[in-house]
Each structure stands twice: as C-alpha cells, then as structure tokens.
Amino acid sequence: MNIGVDAAALGMSNAVVASSADVNSCYWNPAGLIHLEDNQIALMHANYFANIAKYDYAAYASPIDDRSAWGISLIRFGVDDILNTTELIDNEGKIDYNRVKLFSTADYGFTFSYAVKLPVPGFQYGVNAKIIRRVIGDFASSWGFGFDFGLQFEKNDWQFGLMLRDITTTYNIWNINEAAYKKIADAIPGQNQEMPESTEITLPKAQLGMAKKFIFHDDYSLLAAANMNMQFTQTHDLISTPIVSIDPAIGLEFGYTNLAFLRAGVGNFQQVTQLDNSEKIGFQPNIGLGFKYKGIAIDYALTALGNQSTALYSNVFSLKIDLSLFRN
Template sequence: MNIGVDAGALGMSNTAVASTKDVNSVYWNPAGLTHLKDHELGLMHASYFANIAQYDYIGYASPIDEESAWGISMIRFGVDDILNTTDLIDNQGNLDYNRISLFSTADYGFTFSYARKLPVQGLQYGVNAKVIRRIIGDFANSWGFGFDIGIQFEKNNWQFGLLLRDITTTYNPWNIDEEKYQKIADAVPGQNQELPETTEITLPKAQLGIAKKFLIQYDYSILAATNLNMRFTQTNDIINSELVSIDPALGLEFGYTDLVFLRAGVGNFQNVTQFDNSEKIGFQPNIGVGFKYKGIQVDYALTDLGNQSAALYSNIFSLKVDLGIFRK
C-alpha cells in the first residue's frame, strides 16, 4: 500500500497529494474525487524482481452529485507458482518429485472511498476505508482494516493537500496453520523454532503536498508539485528525529494542449551508509510521459519499482479512461 499507483504520479516521484483530481485519487488523496465530472476507470501493471512478482491495480470512481463522489479500488502484489517442497521426501526417505505442489503468496488492498466538498470554497475532504488481505498459500493468512483521511484546498491556482494514512493504525491478525508450520520448523537447526508474531501493525503516516499549475500562452502548462512524506518514528530519511522523519519529493509536469505530457521527479532522499562506514545522501530520480486523447490517457514512467535484473529502473504503464466518452 506504500508503492503507489498511476504512472503519471510515479513519474513525478509520487507528488500527487495536492494535485490529484481523477480516479487515482482513491489512492493519493480521496478528497480529489470531488473534481470528477464523470465515471472513470484506472488500470496499472508493474513487474518486480525480474518478473518474479507482479503488482496490479484497478480503480473506479464516479461523482454522486455536484458536491460528492465515491470510488473503489483493488491493489494486488503477488508471487505466483512458488514450489512447495515440504512433502518432497516421503515417509521412507525417498525423493518423490510428484509430491511437489505450487502455491502463491499475495497481498490485496481493497479501498472504499468517499469525498465531499465543504461549505468553504475550494475545500474538500475524503475518507478511505481499507481492507487488507494477505495470503501465503495454505500456510497462513490475515485480514486487516484501516482508514485514511485526506483534505485538499485550492486558491489562486495554488493547491494544498494533506493525507493521513492508517490514521487509526492498521492491524493485521494472522492465522497460521501450525501443522504445516511444524513441517518446516526444524528444516534449519536453530531457526524457525517458534511461530512468528501473529499481529502486524501499520503505524500512521502523513503526506503534505503543495502544487501549482502555470499556464504559458494557452497551449503550454507546467505543474510543479512537492511532497513531505512523514513517518512518526526515526528512520534514515534525510530529516529525522525520534518524533518524526521526513522524506521530501519534487515533481514537474510539462503539458502541451492537454494532449502530451513530459514528467520528471526526484524523491526518496535517504542517508545511506557505505561499505567504509561513510555516509552519503541517496535519492531516486524518475521520468515519464503521457498522452491524452478524447478521454483516454496512457502514461509511462521509468522509475525504480524494484526490478533489479537488468537495470535499476522499471518500466511502468497505466491507463485512465473517462467512461463518459462511450455515451457521446
């Protein structure tokens, strides 16, 4: 749930909290759903770790009336066709490859969003109710629940956004099949001797964003955006303390007649310790392009999503469709 969706936002280093205004607001800031004019559909696919893991997203959103909107989305991160060799050796000590089976491990995030404009002009809020489902074959599974709250405010072409993720803290209690666990408990002496913790806790996080769109001679536009991603614990972010750690991000989008877009961003600023124990500041640059025509938008981002097989960066594609074009 921390990776992000939409190649357009990823190309700008995830600086979408203040500027998001479409179906992908179900992830970046549900308050942005109030800008919807019609039904929208969003899709994205990405591969991790030399195509071993797959990351998929689908979102749908629609206005309810002139003041409110709703949306729903699903994210899946999974590794499929993993070999289960726990029964490879039969009771006689013989190897029996027919006893090998396949299983998948997958995480699902289901989000239900509602947004509404407030009486103050330019101010709106949104709420996400999240259901987290995690599955490791037949070995273990869990359910989790959480909430996000977001607001946006716009005045004089300046856009401000604040998203509080997992505001109530998200809990995932695990159900572990102890019989299956015992088959692997002694596979490596001295390891896996005790059952893992059965409750995962996701602590609250905050994202503060500012954006402004500049119009140049009608045909050209520049969207500048920045985010401050905050975690309430000490990490290796470049700004850190025992109270809060802050990871800044910057993004730019150059547009031509609302048809073609070029994007760039930089984020994930971290204090990195080298092998000689010296430290340097690491960061992640991203770039992207987008094309929009008659309600259909295709976006591409070159960004580090974990595919380390051939290069540091991954190719991400996403699709956004204004379903109103099918009624015209």
C-alpha cells in the first residue's frame, strides 16, 4: 500500500497529494474525488524485480451529487509460481522432484472511498476504509483493516493537501498453518524454533503537499508539486528524529494543449551508509509521459522501489477512462 498507483503520479515521484483530482484519488487523497465530473475507471500494471513480482491496480469512482463522490479500488502485489521444496526429500532420504509444488504469495488491498465538499469554500475531505488480505501459499494468511483521512484546500490557484494513512493503526491478524510450520521447524538448528507473531501492525503516516499550475499562452501548462512524506518513527529519511522522519518529493508536469504531457520527479531521499561506513544522500529520480484524448488517458512512467544507487527500474503503464465518452 506504500508503492503508489497511476503512472502519471509515479512519474512525478508521487508528489500529487494536493493536486490529485480523478479516480486515482481513491489512493492518493480521497478528498480529490470531489473534482469528478463523471464516472471514471483506472487500470495499471507493472513488473518489479526483473519481472518476478507483479503489481496490478484497478479503480472506479463516481460523483454522487455536486457535493460528494465515492470510489472503490483494488491493489494486488504478488509473486507467483514459487517452488515449494519443503517436501523435496521423502521419508527414505531420497530426492523426488515430483514432490515439488508451486505456490503464490500476494498482498491485496481493497479500499472504499467517500468524499464530501465542506461548507467552507475551497475545502473538501475524504475517508478510506481499507481491507488488507495477505496470503503466503498454504503456509499463512491474514486479514487486516484500517482507515485513511484526506483533506484538500484551494485558494488563488494554489492547492494544498493532507493525507493521513492508517490513522487508527492498521492491524493484520495472521493465521499460520501449524502443520506446515512443524515440517521446517527443525530444518536448520537454532532457527524457526518459535511460531511467528500472529499480529502485524502498520503505524500511521502523513503526507503534506502543495501544488500550483501555471498556464502559458493558453497552450502550455506547468504543474509544480511537492510532498513532505512523514513517518512517526526514526528512519533513514533525509530528516530523521526520534519523533518524526521526513522524506521530501518534488514533481513537475509539462503539458501541451491538455493532450501530451512530460513528467519528472525526484523523491525517496535517504541517508545511505557506504561500505566504508561513510554516509551519502541517496534519491530516486522518475520520469514519465502521458497522452490524453477525448476522455482516454494513457500514461507511462520509469520508476523503481528504491533510491538510484540500489533500485532496479521498472516500466509502469496505466489507463484512465472517463465513461462519459461512451454516453456521448
């Protein structure tokens, strides 16, 4: 749930909390759903780690009236066809490849979003209710629940956004297959001697963003946006304290007649320890392209899961369709 969705946003290093205003607001900031003029759907696919892991996303959103909107989205991140070799050797100590089976491990996130325009001009808020499902073959599975809260404010062409993720702390309760666990409990002396914890928690996080769109000669536009991504624990982020750690992100989108877009961004600033124990600042640059015509938007991003010194970049494609196109 931390990777992000929509190639347009990923190309801007996810600095879209303030400017998100379409179906993808289900993920970035549910308050942005207020800007919907009609029903929209979105799809995205990406491969990570040399095509080992697959990341997929689908969303649908619709306005309810001129003051509210709703949406749903589904995310899956999984690795399929993993070899299960725990039974490779039979009871007589012989290797039997027929005993090797395949399994998948996957995380699912299902989100229901609702947004409302406040009586105060320029303000809108939204909430997410999330269901988290995690599966590791037949070995273990879990269910989790959590909530997000988003807020947006607009004034004098400036946009501001606040996204509070997992505000109640998201809990996942694991069900572990004890029979499968016992088969590997003594495989390596001193390891796997105790059952894993059955409760997993995701601590709250906050994202504070601002954005402004500049128009040049009616044909050209430039959207400039910035995020401050905050975790309430000490990490290796650029700004790190025992109370809060902050990782900034900056994104730009250059547009031509609202038809073609060129995007760039930089984020994931981290304090990286080198082999000689010296430290340097690592970061992740992203780029992207987009095309929009008659309610259909196709976007591409070259992005990664880590900073530029360690990450393997992946190609991300996404599609967004305004369903009013078919009614017209």
